[in-house]
Amino acid sequence: MAPSLGIPGRVHRPSINTHIHPPPHAVAIRCHRRSIAAASVSPPGDATGVPAPASRSDPISTSLSLPRPLTSADLMEPSGDGLKVAYQGCPGAYSEAAAKKAYPSCQTVPCEYFETAFQAVENWVADRAVLPLENSLGGSIHRNYDLLLRHRLHIVGEVRLAVRHCLLANRGVKIENLRSAMSHPQALAQCEQTLTKLGIEHREAVDDTAGAAKLIAEQKIQDTGAVASSLAAQLYGLDILAENIQDDTDNVTRFMMLAREPIIPRTDKPFKTSIVFSLEEGPGQLFKALAVFALRKINLTKMESRPHKKKPLRIADDNCSTPLNYSQCDKFIPPLFSSPYITMHYRHFDYLFYVDLEASMADPNTQNALANLKEFATFLRVLGSYPTDVSEA
Numbered sequence: 001m002a003p004s005l006g007i008p009g010r011v012h013r014p015s016i017n018t019h020i021h022p023p024p025h026a027v028a029i030r031c032h033r034r035s036i037a038a039a040s041v042s043p044p045g046d047a048t049g050v051p052a053p054a055s056r057s058d059p060i061s062t063s064l065s066l067p068r069p070l071t072s073a074d075l076m077e078p079s080g081d082g083l084k085v086a087y088q089g090c091p092g093a094y095s096e097a098a099a100k101k102a103y104p105s106c107q108t109v110p111c112e113y114f115e116t117a118f119q120a121v122e123n124w125v126a127d128r129a130v131l132p133l134e135n136s137l138g139g140s141i142h143r144n145y146d147l148l149l150r151h152r153l154h155i156v157g158e159v160r161l162a163v164r165h166c167l168l169a170n171r172g173v174k175i176e177n178l179r180s181a182m183s184h185p186q187a188l189a190q191c192e193q194t195l196t197k198l199g200i201e202h203r204e205a206v207d208d209t210a211g212a213a214k215l216i217a218e219q220k221i222q223d224t225g226a227v228a229s230s231l232a233a234q235l236y237g238l239d240i241l242a243e244n245i246q247d248d249t250d251n252v253t254r255f256m257m258l259a260r261e262p263i264i265p266r267t268d269k270p271f272k273t274s275i276v277f278s279l280e281e282g283p284g285q286l287f288k289a290l291a292v293f294a295l296r297k298i299n300l301t302k303m304e305s306r307p308h309k310k311k312p313l314r315i316a317d318d319n320c321s322t323p324l325n326y327s328q329c330d331k332f333i334p335p336l337f338s339s340p341y342i343t344m345h346y347r348h349f350d351y352l353f354y355v356d357l358e359a360s361m362a363d364p365n366t367q368n369a370l371a372n373l374k375e376f377a378t379f380l381r382v383l384g385s386y387p388t389d390v391s392e393a
Contacts, residue, residue, distance in 0.1 A: 084109050085257075086117040086126035089208030092232035096210075098159045098255040099130045113207070114144060118151045121260060129153065129258040134302070135163070136252045138186040145306050145354055148276070148383055155274050155384025157257035160391070165191050165246045167198070168213050168226040168238040175225075175241050180204055182212040183227035191227055194245040200225065213238055262384055264362075270388040271360035272301070275370070278308060278352050278379040285376070286353075292373045293357065296365050302356040352379070361385035 083106040087095035096108050109126045111117040120126040131147070134140045148155075165187060169178060180202035181188060181195050188195075188203050195203075204224065206212045212226040217236035225241065226232070233240050265271055279285040293300060359366040361382065374380050 083107070083128055084126040085128045085130055086111050086120040087130045088112070088114045088117050090210040090214050090232075092210035092213065092229060092235045093208050094161060094163055094229060094253060095130050095132060095208075095255065097229065097231070098132070098161045098253075099128075101161060102130070102157055102159045102255075102257050103128070114147055118147060118153060118258070121153055121258060122151065124260075127259065128156070130159075131256045131258060132253050133256055134254050135186060135190070136250060137190045137246070137248050140304055141186070142306065145304060148354075149352070149381075153258040153260065154262040155256050155386050156259045156263045157386045158272065158389045159255045159257065160389050161253050161255060162392075163187075163190070163246065163251045163253050164229070164244055165209075165227050165251075166230050166233060166240050167195075167242040167245050168216070168228055168233045168236075169224075169241050170216060170220055170222060171237070171239055173222055173225075173239065173241075175199075178223060178225045178241075180224045181227055182206055182216065182224050184209050184212070187227045190246045190248075190251060193247045194242075195227075198242070198245075210235075256384075257386075258384075263386065265360045265385040266387075267360050267362045270358070270390060271362075271385055272388050273357045273359050273361055273366060273385040274354070274383040275357070276352055276354050276379075276381050276383060277373060277377045278350060280376070280378055281350075288376060289353070289373060292369050296369050298366065298369055299358040300355055301358055302354075304354040305351045306354065308350040308352050354383075358388075 083103050085099040085103055085106045086109040087093065087099050088111050089095050090110055091108075093110075096110070099106060099108050106128070109117075109120060111120060114131065117126075117129040117131070121129045131144050132141055133144055165183075167175070167178075167181070169175075175198055178198075178200050181191075181200045182204040183191075183206065185205045187209050188205060204212075206215065209226070209228040210232045213228040213232040213236045215221075216224055216226050217238055226238065227245070230240060230243070232238070265273075277289065279289060290300070357366065359369075361367065362385070370380065370382070
């Protein structure tokens with residue numbers, strides 16, 4: 001029996017420390033292994049690194065972490081946070097300004113060529129590409145229409161941008177010192193009359209407006225001015241010799257925003273739909289195509305014809321002494337006489353028609369119109385259905 005400590009009837013038992021503390025080196029090893037294995041923040045605990053006891057999960061916190069249902073706002077184009085937008089040209093180009101107008105918080109990616117901007121999106125280097133398609137003074141930019149057909153990107157938006165050209169030159173250069181103007185061919189055409197009045201006779205075409213400003217600044221050219229934006233003057237340290245030198249003050253360029261995937265069209269706001277199609281040769285074919293939309297009261301805002309370069313039409317001519325090589329023919333029209341000595345010459349190209357509709361692909365009326373067109377069109381592709389830019393240019 002254990003000895004008593006003076007309290008009758010009570011047996012003394014030595015106190016036992018129930019808290020087990022590992023040796024310091026064991027704690028260090030444990031923390032080191034945890035940091036290597038998890039590569040993340042250690043679980044909460046005291047200063048020794050021993051994790052605190054796991055608490056019971058809070059059902060309210062768990063439910064708040066579940067995915068939320070999608071809303072209609074999630075299906076529209078984002079405002080630009082985190083987006084990378086590719087454009088052709090140098091910093092300060094009008095295409096960059098259009099990208100910033102469409103996506104104010106985007107990160108712009110300059111590209112040397114329009115084709116490079118398409119490839120940047122296709123290869124996931126960028127999320128969007130901005131492409132100028134037409135100008136109110138210079139008309140359509142035809143080669144960019146060809147790019148739309150060559151690549152599988154979708155139009156997801158449009159931007160109308162007012163173009164305000166400036167005449168830029170190096171510091172200290174006066175207008176009377178300039179003999180030549182350098183810029184994009186479209187910009188030079190838009191300022192032709194004004195440049196002539198200023199006494200500038202020669203024109204030098206380059207790939208983009210901001211590139212002209214950059215070249216003049218880097219090479220310190222004294223007898224050549226650049227037609228570019230005021231932002232380009234600021235970026236490259238040039239003087240603005242004249243502002244708003246475009247021949248028509250109402251100078252607006254329409255840009256398209258392109259993405260890898262289309263957006264979900266809607267009917268609660270103005271939408272446009274861009275398509276491209278081709279037709280069989282024959283009388284009334286184009287009339288039938290346009291009637292598809294007229295009968296359904298769908299307005300066409302633009303129509304552009306472009307030759308289908310990879311499928312030319314050839315016509316047979318029996319007034320020739322050269323045997324026909326049938327393997328070279330994409331489409332053969334039999335001659336009137338069964339003579340093997342005929343020639344095949346180009347008549348015209350097989351034309352593609354680019355059309356913009358004031359309609360949304362979410363509208364059954366639009367879907368029915370395109371289904372009708374598909375019945376006799378030899379080719380039909382929807383380039384995109386996107387919100388109409390109703391803001392001021």
